[in-house]
Amino acid sequence: MLEKKTIDIDFSQVEAERMRVNMGPQHPSTHGVLRLEVELDGEIVTDVVPHIGYLHRCFEKTCENMTYPQVIPYIDRMDYISSMNNEWPYVMGMEKLMGIEVPERIEYIRVIMAELNRIANHQIAVATFGLDAGAFTPFLYLFRDREMILNLFEWASGGRLLYNYFWIGGLQRDVPPNFKETCLEIVKTVRKTNAEVMELLIGNKIFIERTANVGILPADVAINFGVTGPVLRGSGVPYDLRKVEPYSIYDRFDFDVIVGKGEMGTVGDCWDRNIVRMREMEESCKIIEQAVAQMPDEPKDVRLTVPKRVRPPKGEFYAKAENPKGELGFYIVSDGSAKPYRVRARATSFVNLSVLPVISKGYMIADLIMILGSLDIVLGEIDR
Amino acid sequence: MEYFKNIIEGLSTTAKGMKITLNHLFGKKVTNQYPDEYHPILSGDIPPNSRNRIFVDMSGCDGCEQCNKACPVNCIEIETVKVAPTDENVPLMNDGKKRKFWVIKHEIDFAKCCFCSLCTEVCPTNAIQMTVEFEYSEYDREKLKYNFSDLTPEQAAEKKRIWEEYQEAKKREQEVKK
Amino acid sequence: MENNFLYNLFGNNVWFYLITIAIPLVFVLIYALIAILGELKIASWIQDRLGPMRTGWKGVLQPIAEVVKLIQKEDIIPANANKALFNLAPYIMFTGAFAAYAAIPFSSQFVPAHLNIGLFYIFAVGAFAIIGIVMGGWASNNKYSLLGAMRAVSQMVSYEIPIAFALLSIAALAGTLDLQDIIKQQEGGIWNWFIFGGNGSLIKILFIPFTISLFLVHFTSSLAETNRIPFDIPEGESEIVAGYHTEYSGMKFAMFFFAEYANMFTVSALVTICFFGGWQSPFGDFLNSPIMQSVWFVSKAMFFVFVQIWLRWTLPRLRVDQLMFVSWKVLTPVAFVCFIALSYWGLIK
Numbered sequence: 001m002l003e004k005k006t007i008d009i010d011f012s013q014v015e016a017e018r019m020r021v022n023m024g025p026q027h028p029s030t031h032g033v034l035r036l037e038v039e040l041d042g043e044i045v046t047d048v049v050p051h052i053g054y055l056h057r058c059f060e061k062t063c064e065n066m067t068y069p070q071v072i073p074y075i076d077r078m079d080y081i082s083s084m085n086n087e088w089p090y091v092m093g094m095e096k097l098m099g100i101e102v103p104e105r106i107e108y109i110r111v112i113m114a115e116l117n118r119i120a121n122h123q124i125a126v127a128t129f130g131l132d133a134g135a136f137t138p139f140l141y142l143f144r145d146r147e148m149i150l151n152l153f154e155w156a157s158g159g160r161l162l163y164n165y166f167w168i169g170g171l172q173r174d175v176p177p178n179f180k181e182t183c184l185e186i187v188k189t190v191r192k193t194n195a196e197v198m199e200l201l202i203g204n205k206i207f208i209e210r211t212a213n214v215g216i217l218p219a220d221v222a223i224n225f226g227v228t229g230p231v232l233r234g235s236g237v238p239y240d241l242r243k244v245e246p247y248s249i250y251d252r253f254d255f256d257v258i259v260g261k262g263e264m265g266t267v268g269d270c271w272d273r274n275i276v277r278m279r280e281m282e283e284s285c286k287i288i289e290q291a292v293a294q295m296p297d298e299p300k301d302v303r304l305t306v307p308k309r310v311r312p313p314k315g316e317f318y319a320k321a322e323n324p325k326g327e328l329g330f331y332i333v334s335d336g337s338a339k340p341y342r343v344r345a346r347a348t349s350f351v352n353l354s355v356l357p358v359i360s361k362g363y364m365i366a367d368l369i370m371i372l373g374s375l376d377i378v379l380g381e382i383d384r
Numbered sequence: 385m386e387y388f389k390n391i392i393e394g395l396s397t398t399a400k401g402m403k404i405t406l407n408h409l410f411g412k413k414v415t416n417q418y419p420d421e422y423h424p425i426l427s428g429d430i431p432p433n434s435r436n437r438i439f440v441d442m443s444g445c446d447g448c449e450q451c452n453k454a455c456p457v458n459c460i461e462i463e464t465v466k467v468a469p470t471d472e473n474v475p476l477m478n479d480g481k482k483r484k485f486w487v488i489k490h491e492i493d494f495a496k497c498c499f500c501s502l503c504t505e506v507c508p509t510n511a512i513q514m515t516v517e518f519e520y521s522e523y524d525r526e527k528l529k530y531n532f533s534d535l536t537p538e539q540a541a542e543k544k545r546i547w548e549e550y551q552e553a554k555k556r557e558q559e560v561k562k
Numbered sequence: 563m564e565n566n567f568l569y570n571l572f573g574n575n576v577w578f579y580l581i582t583i584a585i586p587l588v589f590v591l592i593y594a595l596i597a598i599l600g601e602l603k604i605a606s607w608i609q610d611r612l613g614p615m616r617t618g619w620k621g622v623l624q625p626i627a628e629v630v631k632l633i634q635k636e637d638i639i640p641a642n643a644n645k646a647l648f649n650l651a652p653y654i655m656f657t658g659a660f661a662a663y664a665a666i667p668f669s670s671q672f673v674p675a676h677l678n679i680g681l682f683y684i685f686a687v688g689a690f691a692i693i694g695i696v697m698g699g700w701a702s703n704n705k706y707s708l709l710g711a712m713r714a715v716s717q718m719v720s721y722e723i724p725i726a727f728a729l730l731s732i733a734a735l736a737g738t739l740d741l742q743d744i745i746k747q748q749e750g751g752i753w754n755w756f757i758f759g760g761n762g763s764l765i766k767i768l769f770i771p772f773t774i775s776l777f778l779v780h781f782t783s784s785l786a787e788t789n790r791i792p793f794d795i796p797e798g799e800s801e802i803v804a805g806y807h808t809e810y811s812g813m814k815f816a817m818f819f820f821a822e823y824a825n826m827f828t829v830s831a832l833v834t835i836c837f838f839g840g841w842q843s844p845f846g847d848f849l850n851s852p853i854m855q856s857v858w859f860v861s862k863a864m865f866f867v868f869v870q871i872w873l874r875w876t877l878p879r880l881r882v883d884q885l886m887f888v889s890w891k892v893l894t895p896v897a898f899v900c901f902i903a904l905s906y907w908g909l910i911k
Contacts, residue, residue: 391892395778398873398876398877401876401877402872402873402876404876405608405872405875405876406872408607408608408609408610409604409607409608409872410607411610412610413606413607413610413611413612414610414611415611415612417612417615420616
């Protein structure tokens, strides 16, 4: 039976004007099942405490009982919006551990798939950001273009959102025959729609008023908290893993690192983070065009270097890659058997969310929603 | 001055946005009216290697349980009975080899399946395949457990009995020899 | 009353009164159905999709489906809600929205109540909506609804002021508050409409910028009065789920819904009467019979309803303090300046 408990409150210490509001796990604007406990003084936010764990699926423990190829479907389901980028650091690290050298054609296909997925992810980020602001139409324009990308992924791998496509040592399947033409068509459509969305949403005075000078993240705070990705680059720090520590064949491509410059407000506000994502879509288009032009046609067999049995030697590695949301890392400890000893994911959104209580003090509730949208979090990654 | 500039900017960006939406109002619409006028499978738009419902061809399956071991979520359950030499009319498998095991239960629970297609990669006879069928919702979760075995329960019991009789016969022979 | 064709038909007996009440009521109900369908379809076409297609031919029976769905829903009342206020709020809002139809002239031969303070009456009755919203928000016993209701009150009261200035300028220009007189002064074709300065010599070209800015001020403030995007803070959606009508379901929610659409037509009608000639045909005397006049009036008002729907799906939402800034620091000064200019023009005309 429950015992009767008395709660002792010292009423002289209770703040009479502050109101605690719960933006519960079910809310149209928290991007997933995130619970925010907001302390309000009128309409001004004085403290935010995020509560996570509603989507915890015990990945890391389950993966200890799976063989190495069986871990890949689980990794897909972490950041379910950009699955191709999720699989890449894991596969890269395993190949280094086992000493497998992947043919060039595979690397080119991996780069194209990852960049297409980056475009798809940024389309969702910008679309849902507009939705939080109240603009319903750009959401549909961007999702219509995303359909083309998902269709291409379905032809290549069989799945629309969760692919199981990057395998240790190669790919699951070869690309469809009209792959190069479809990629170039996608690039053309994405550029056209982006120009429209720039005029309709990003350049709109009301949108600028909502997002400029809101949620300013100074560069030193960002580095201290360890945020990466467009959130860090929006504060003016030009740190992109593809340029700083190039992995795979990224050193062969010519693209810029987009940095927020505070064009419409101060450096590091929501508008800057958003414009970094819009412009990164253009950079991804450039990379895709160059990769399609440079891609060799041989060898056709994408499973040439896939090992029959995956039994890596004893050891550990930490592999990282530039996820659309930031730096995604995998720390894997192998004890020489067919199953890993420990799989640990350094999730991007988990670290990015930690900066929310710091940058939302002093703004209103409406701004809190915009700040949360501009951080671009996915609860699947935070809770794993 | 800033004040007037803001007003002019507000009006002009609104007008630009309105022009874009007006263009879309009279433009082409992208909806496919499913299922009345359009069906992805019948129109051939769905890719042939799309990973949807699994199908197991029993004439190729001989109960090696490789798919079971490869599945990351343990959604396949297999029960087999060895083929006794005394059994008559044992059909050949679809690649011409002799059948070694009867598969009396091959159940895939589609509520658990994650459609990763790892089971199709490891099957030595390609008996398990992914089809493009995606319209198989049910009201009852138990109905999503598909049993692909083509032996009725009586036939399964029959096969078990034959195997057990063969085992008994062998044991008796060995005792006689001693 | 003399110019009313129903009066000429029936004389001063009870049938006259009943039919006079019935016509706007039927019009509002039919208009609400068309407006719901229009909103769904126009929103879909802007977003490159087809919208409702399965109810009836290409989806035209969708509003009837919506109404039937709302009627058959369970009527949920929160446990600690103030029952009297909770039940009364939607009906007060609808009454306020519908009462304005008494003074709207549909043609030169039909206005349900010919008031000589018609302009003032419509403006005053529009304030009923505020009472309905506050009652709904308070009686719901919900923190978010209360927040929405408070924001709604501050928004609607602040935006009444630019509208008041705009209507005052029109009254100064026309010299009367009677709606039929205001429209009669705009006869003679499109050049004589108040948006182009009204009936007068060529000097009125100097005043056209003022009339156009006044029209923009009036239209923007009426968007705020009807709680449409970019001013739909009371209905929050992304932030406070649904604001003051979060807790309503079934017929009461349908009443809020209807009241919003009825309000949209009222403000569009007011804009056409004040600036675009009401039921006057743009060709002067050509096509100016009483039946054609009502067609002109309804089509002009429906065009402005279409513009309101179009704006909803184009623009994002304003924040509460920015809303207040726009009202007090942008719309009110501009309306004041235009008021001075137009009263001067009304004087020298």
